[in-house]
Amino acid sequence: MPRSLRLLVLALLGTAPSAMAQADEPYGALVDRPGAEDTFIYCTACHSGMLVAQQGLSRERWDKLMVWMVEEQGMQEIPEPDRTTVLDYLSTHYGPDRPNFPRPK
Amino acid sequence: MPRRTDPKDRPTGLFSYFDADPERADLDVFGRIAHPDRRGFFRGAGLATMGAMLGAAIPFHRNMPAGFIPVALAQADVLEGKDGLVLLADRPVNAETPAHLLDDPITPTNRHFIRNNGVVPDDLDPAGWQLTVDGLVDNPMVLSIADLRDRFEVVSMALTLECGGNGRAFFDPPASGNQWTYGAVGCAEWTGVRLKDVLEAAGVKDGVVYTAHEGADMHLSGDPDKSPISRGMPIGKALTDDVLIAFEMNGAALHPMNGAPLRLVVPGWPGSCSQKWLTRIWLRDVVHDGEKMTGTSYRVPNRPVAPGEDVAEEDYVIIERMPVKSLITNPATETDLTGESAEVRGHAWSGDRTIERVDVSIDFGATWQTAELDPPVNEGAWQNWRTTVSFPTAGYYEVWARATDSAGEGQPFAVAWNPKGYLNNAMHRIALRVG
Numbered sequence: 001m002p003r004s005l006r007l008l009v010l011a012l013l014g015t016a017p018s019a020m021a022q023a024d025e026p027y028g029a030l031v032d033r034p035g036a037e038d039t040f041i042y043c044t045a046c047h048s049g050m051l052v053a054q055q056g057l058s059r060e061r062w063d064k065l066m067v068w069m070v071e072e073q074g075m076q077e078i079p080e081p082d083r084t085t086v087l088d089y090l091s092t093h094y095g096p097d098r099p100n101f102p103r104p105k
Numbered sequence: 106m107p108r109r110t111d112p113k114d115r116p117t118g119l120f121s122y123f124d125a126d127p128e129r130a131d132l133d134v135f136g137r138i139a140h141p142d143r144r145g146f147f148r149g150a151g152l153a154t155m156g157a158m159l160g161a162a163i164p165f166h167r168n169m170p171a172g173f174i175p176v177a178l179a180q181a182d183v184l185e186g187k188d189g190l191v192l193l194a195d196r197p198v199n200a201e202t203p204a205h206l207l208d209d210p211i212t213p214t215n216r217h218f219i220r221n222n223g224v225v226p227d228d229l230d231p232a233g234w235q236l237t238v239d240g241l242v243d244n245p246m247v248l249s250i251a252d253l254r255d256r257f258e259v260v261s262m263a264l265t266l267e268c269g270g271n272g273r274a275f276f277d278p279p280a281s282g283n284q285w286t287y288g289a290v291g292c293a294e295w296t297g298v299r300l301k302d303v304l305e306a307a308g309v310k311d312g313v314v315y316t317a318h319e320g321a322d323m324h325l326s327g328d329p330d331k332s333p334i335s336r337g338m339p340i341g342k343a344l345t346d347d348v349l350i351a352f353e354m355n356g357a358a359l360h361p362m363n364g365a366p367l368r369l370v371v372p373g374w375p376g377s378c379s380q381k382w383l384t385r386i387w388l389r390d391v392v393h394d395g396e397k398m399t400g401t402s403y404r405v406p407n408r409p410v411a412p413g414e415d416v417a418e419e420d421y422v423i424i425e426r427m428p429v430k431s432l433i434t435n436p437a438t439e440t441d442l443t444g445e446s447a448e449v450r451g452h453a454w455s456g457d458r459t460i461e462r463v464d465v466s467i468d469f470g471a472t473w474q475t476a477e478l479d480p481p482v483n484e485g486a487w488q489n490w491r492t493t494v495s496f497p498t499a500g501y502y503e504v505w506a507r508a509t510d511s512a513g514e515g516q517p518f519a520v521a522w523n524p525k526g527y528l529n530n531a532m533h534r535i536a537l538r539v540g
Contacts, residue, residue, distance in 0.1 A: 074326035
């Protein structure tokens with residue numbers, strides 16, 4: 001399937017209806033920065049991007065969480081270089097200082 | 106049957122994709138394979154995915170043509186039947202209730218939080234539902250909901266359910282999981298039969314230490330051999346009088362997202378003990394090791410730890426009762442008040458205990474006044490409280506509430522940090538501007 005179409009399909013699968021309608025939020029709850037596409041594709045295959053966007057974890061903890069996804073939750077191992085791309089994206093935009101936390105505390 | 110209705114405001118690329126090769130698109134989007142007659146879902150392939158996206162079972166799914174895009178997809182409402190809940194995630198569905206919408210003494214169904222771990226089962230028909238009770242019992246049983254009603258005393262009780270991770274949003278450093286603030290708690294009236302009565306009818310064998318619960322929900326990965334969640338509780342807790350196998354919520358059928366048509370309700374313990382879409386309870390002579398019983402799930406360190414500290418997995422213990430806590434449900438936080446006084450009210454609860462006292466402060470904890478406190482309507486129910494506070498001048502105030510339970514334990518001011526973000530029972534604080 002062409003990449004753009006795959007994205008569209010995944011966008012439909014992974015985002016809330018309101019977010020889906022907004023062309024400027026192609027990755028739903030996930031901020032549109034480098035790495036978002038890979039992150040979206042791998043993570044939202046099983047669960048909502050909203051679940052990802054709530055987190056604020058260090059790189060080490062994101063790494064552990066991805067290991068847990070594979071070992072315990074049935075995720076396929078993400079091949080390199082995609083895994084590093086996803087890890088870079090998550091730890092940059094969803095780190096402990098929560099630059100993109102979706103809701104006020 | 107038309108394959109689509111009005112494509113306006115829809116992602117047209119998707120429709121052209123389905124137009125070009127409907128079966129291929131079905132497989133890619135829903136994981137769906139139709140029967141040879143180009144209808145339905147062969148061996149159920151894709152049905153759960155589509156059902157999850159629609160937020161409901163599809164009763165006539167056998168008729169659905171191949172390459173069909175449900176019209177509701179663009180406006181699927183996973184919170185149908187709920188009012189004012191904040192959606193934390195839509196797959197799995199997790200939603201909490203703002204504190205001021207939990208003001209009712211008994212939580213209405215449309216205000217009860219949702220915590221799902223997997224995909225809601227496809228078929229929620231109570232008529233065909235079966236509960237298996239087996240494991241270390243003298244008489245293994247398979248019971249319909251009608252059997253439960255006929256063979257056991259039916260009771261109604263107001264019972265408090267709280268997610269083990271309620272309050273996780275306030276952990277620093279953050280803990281992974283749904284970032285619940287205050288509203289993953291409720292106290293609905295549940296109708297069902299006592300788990301104790303059912304287990305005694307089955308005959309609990311010597312040596313049983315733990316229950317094990319199974320539900321009909323599906324793992325997010327779609328792997329039918331994986332369970333999204335299967336937890337249990339010590340047999341002692343299971344044999345208390347206030348654990349129900351429930352088939353009604355507030356006098357009506359259970360809400361689909363709250364476990365219809367049958368669930369456990371284990372008040373005062375993490376909500377995960379209260380298996381939804383309940384299909385099996387089995388008794389074991391070891392601590393149950395189902396999904397989310399092991400590792401660090403629903404576990405806390407066996408000692409106080411520093412924020413951010415690494416804790417070895419063997420040092421984690423299973424959470425049992427939930428700690429003493431209270432919630433201010435009126436006024437809503439960030440309310441602008443006029444006048445010199447206001448009624449402050451809310452609820453307080455403590456797992457397996459009662460609340461002895463609720464104190465309220467309007468001066469950052471310098472002084473406190475004791476609220477009027479109702480007894481629980483039954484064991485396992487939260488307690489309602491109220492007091493009138495007077496404001497000496499106009500200005501910004503914080504109202505804090507602190508409950509103290511029958512063991513003398515009160516709520517802390519700060520979060521007792523733990524790696525997985527459980528059991529946050531810090532005092533609830535609301536902001537008021539008095540003009």
